[in-house]
Amino acid sequence: MSELDKSTEQVILRAARKVFTLRGFDGARMQQIADEAGINKALLHYYFRSKEKLFDAIFKEVMQLIIPGAVQVLLSDLNFSEKIYGFVEKYLDSLLANPDVPGFVLHELSLHPERLLDNIKGMGVDFNLLVGQIRREIELKHIKPVEPDHFMINLVSLCMFPFLARPVLMGLTGFDHGKFNAFIAERKQEIPRLILQSILP
Amino acid sequence: MSELDKSTEQVILRAARKVFTLRGFDGARMQQIADEAGINKALLHYYFRSKEKLFDAIFKEVMQLIIPGAVQVLLSDLNFSEKIYGFVEKYLDSLLANPDVPGFVLHELSLHPERLLDNIKGMGVDFNLLVGQIRREIELKHIKPVEPDHFMINLVSLCMFPFLARPVLMGLTGFDHGKFNAFIAERKQEIPRLILQSILP
DNA sequence: CAGCACTTTAATTATCCGGTTAAACCGGAT
DNA sequence: ATCCGGTTTAACCGGATAATTAAAGTGCTG
Numbered sequence: 001m002s003e004l005d006k007s008t009e010q011v012i013l014r015a016a017r018k019v020f021t022l023r024g025f026d027g028a029r030m031q032q033i034a035d036e037a038g039i040n041k042a043l044l045h046y047y048f049r050s051k052e053k054l055f056d057a058i059f060k061e062v063m064q065l066i067i068p069g070a071v072q073v074l075l076s077d078l079n080f081s082e083k084i085y086g087f088v089e090k091y092l093d094s095l096l097a098n099p100d101v102p103g104f105v106l107h108e109l110s111l112h113p114e115r116l117l118d119n120i121k122g123m124g125v126d127f128n129l130l131v132g133q134i135r136r137e138i139e140l141k142h143i144k145p146v147e148p149d150h151f152m153i154n155l156v157s158l159c160m161f162p163f164l165a166r167p168v169l170m171g172l173t174g175f176d177h178g179k180f181n182a183f184i185a186e187r188k189q190e191i192p193r194l195i196l197q198s199i200l201p
Numbered sequence: 202m203s204e205l206d207k208s209t210e211q212v213i214l215r216a217a218r219k220v221f222t223l224r225g226f227d228g229a230r231m232q233q234i235a236d237e238a239g240i241n242k243a244l245l246h247y248y249f250r251s252k253e254k255l256f257d258a259i260f261k262e263v264m265q266l267i268i269p270g271a272v273q274v275l276l277s278d279l280n281f282s283e284k285i286y287g288f289v290e291k292y293l294d295s296l297l298a299n300p301d302v303p304g305f306v307l308h309e310l311s312l313h314p315e316r317l318l319d320n321i322k323g324m325g326v327d328f329n330l331l332v333g334q335i336r337r338e339i340e341l342k343h344i345k346p347v348e349p350d351h352f353m354i355n356l357v358s359l360c361m362f363p364f365l366a367r368p369v370l371m372g373l374t375g376f377d378h379g380k381f382n383a384f385i386a387e388r389k390q391e392i393p394r395l396i397l398q399s400i401l402p
Numbered sequence: 403c404a405g406c407a408c409t410t411t412a413a414t415t416a417t418c419c420g421g422t423t424a425a426a427c428c429g430g431a432t
Numbered sequence: 433a434t435c436c437g438g439t440t441t442a443a444c445c446g447g448a449t450a451a452t453t454a455a456a457g458t459g460c461t462g
Contacts, residue, residue, distance in 0.1 A: 117368075
């Protein structure tokens, strides 16, 4: 595999990611991906034999893009407040860099949970480890007793939802691109404040 | 238009809603909708001339299903805490009755914001009215000063997101259908508690 | 009965799209 | 120069699917 190979493959993957995340698997067209990559359909199939194969490739890529980075922070040895601030900051940044990935991923997961959930399992996101962390913090009286399930869902909800609702926000309230980004930036303080004051003793 | 007409039309709309919300516009098949309704494709086109027309019909229906009911509570003359508890309770109930509507709506909105946002505008959801309510409560010192934008987004995020992530929850943690519903029921207390303690003086 | 709205059946058209193929081109490596 | 992997071009295939049509049937109503 030559240098050119790699770069073409990358060009294709970038194009595919754009089209797939924008239109979903069912809405994406191989022709559109080829156009976006500046190549032709034939070459697309030369690299990736089928739409499914191409999709699988970018889905893995995209999952690694949103999940693991921010989780590291939660497993570090910062104190609890710092962890929350750190997580939210990192997570929002990675979502800002890929604003339509969350909607894409959740939509595809809801269409084919069984097939796609394996991708998550096999990538080192250990839900139980996080829950264990929280239980420990409770035992140490660093935080009030909370249901770890609700805590995690609350945290992720508050970070991710604005991206899922972005079209509505931008269409209904006068949000433009810049205003939306500023809004998310504000949430780097807003979310930790909301979460923390509910659980700090 | 006879009684039979109406009931057939209703049968079609119910079938279409099921298939569309489950698979999205691009994933939905007219044949599948006909099967689900227990009729044939020809009759589908007899009532709704095209897939687009049928989609428009159910999209309007579905929007009215999630949006306006719960908002009433916020505009009533309950005190602020009661409003929040009431809103969350009502909203979660209507989402529980239509668990895959949120994902469907947000996905379609992100594909065709311009075309679909009109549906929202023309249905009496006055965002500014809600913001006004919040500002008034602040002036009256019923609640601490908050950004209305963040407040509203926080509230909706916490209610809606679990439904968007339901496939993940049910695939990753051992949630089954009953556990999920119980989890949502818990959130009728969890969400107002979280929200309120951040803004009550 | 006759008319009318609704419904079915079955066949057909037109389009879209994923995938394939063959032939040629190009540039770098052997 | 020759070979070869990457690339282009253009045409094509086959299947899926939305949409249409014609013809007949059903059942209610006036």
